[in-house]
Amino acid sequence: DTGVSQDPRHKITKRGQNVTFRCDPISEHNRLYWYRQTLGQGPEFLTYFQNEAQLEKSRLLSDRFSAERPKGSFSTLEIQRTEQGDSAMYLCASSPGTGGRGGELFFGEGSRLTVL
Amino acid sequence: AQSVAQPEDQVNVAEGNPLTVKCTYSVSGNPYLFWYVQYPNRGLQFLLKYITGDNLVKGSYGFEAEFNKSQTSFHLKKPSALVSDSALYFCAVSPFDQTGANNLFFGTGTRLTVIP
Numbered sequence: 376d377t378g379v380s381q382d383p384r385h386k387i388t389k390r391g392q393n394v395t396f397r398c399d400p401i402s403e404h405n406r407l408y409w410y411r412q413t414l415g416q417g418p419e420f421l422t423y424f425q426n427e428a429q430l431e432k433s434r435l436l437s438d439r440f441s442a443e444r445p446k447g448s449f450s451t452l453e454i455q456r457t458e459q460g461d462s463a464m465y466l467c468a469s470s471p472g473t474g475g476r477g478g479e480l481f482f483g484e485g486s487r488l489t490v491l
Numbered sequence: 492a493q494s495v496a497q498p499e500d501q502v503n504v505a506e507g508n509p510l511t512v513k514c515t516y517s518v519s520g521n522p523y524l525f526w527y528v529q530y531p532n533r534g535l536q537f538l539l540k541y542i543t544g545d546n547l548v549k550g551s552y553g554f555e556a557e558f559n560k561s562q563t564s565f566h567l568k569k570p571s572a573l574v575s576d577s578a579l580y581f582c583a584v585s586p587f588d589q590t591g592a593n594n595l596f597f598g599t600g601t602r603l604t605v606i607p
Contacts, residue, residue, distance in 0.1 A: 379534065408594065417495075417581050417597030418535070431594070466535070480595060482527075482534040 377401060379483035381467050387489045388457055395453045396486040400469030407450050408480065409442055410466040411435065418466055424450060425472070457490045464488075493518040493586040495598035503604045504572045512567040512601045514582030523585035524565040525595060526556055530578045538580075541565060552576070572605045579603075 380399045388394050400407050405426050410418035423431045426447035444450040464487050468480040494517045504510045526538040539550025546558045556567045579602050583595040
């Protein structure tokens, strides 16, 4: 399968613990996005990378959240000191460098976080 | 600021009947509009987009959408619904971004149920 892959698919953790999610984009895509989706809502933008550079961050991305894409390939999203409000589906998407605003995003199946 | 509204949380339609899923938008400048579909346990999938040109755009699986600038709408349509079309549908808009990124802002989604 050459699509966007995310790991783990489901993570259950206790409040206060740290969690990390990994995203492997489609290999030739140099743009990578993280979104968060809660029940009954559409995906909300968190952050965006072009290659290894993090070019944009949403106000939703509090200080407890950090994302990296060290070599411009896979990306990690870490949440420190998790809170129950962090429970959500975390989606990763990638796109090629061409296409600009009109380009299609390719989404992974998501990583579901449950904070007890 | 940009926003997307999907006024119906749920749409039910009988198999074989035409379907419409509504979307209205608000965005500065020229709108770049998208429809994505989310099947259970699957990632979001691109259906179609409007960038410029013909107001009626055709997409995957027989879906089409009509861009109406005066009504700021981008309704999704299909002439004859299939049971397999049952899924969660999201309308999205891409705002202007200086980086040229194709970030998306999503509506809250409409659950389509096609009744056999």
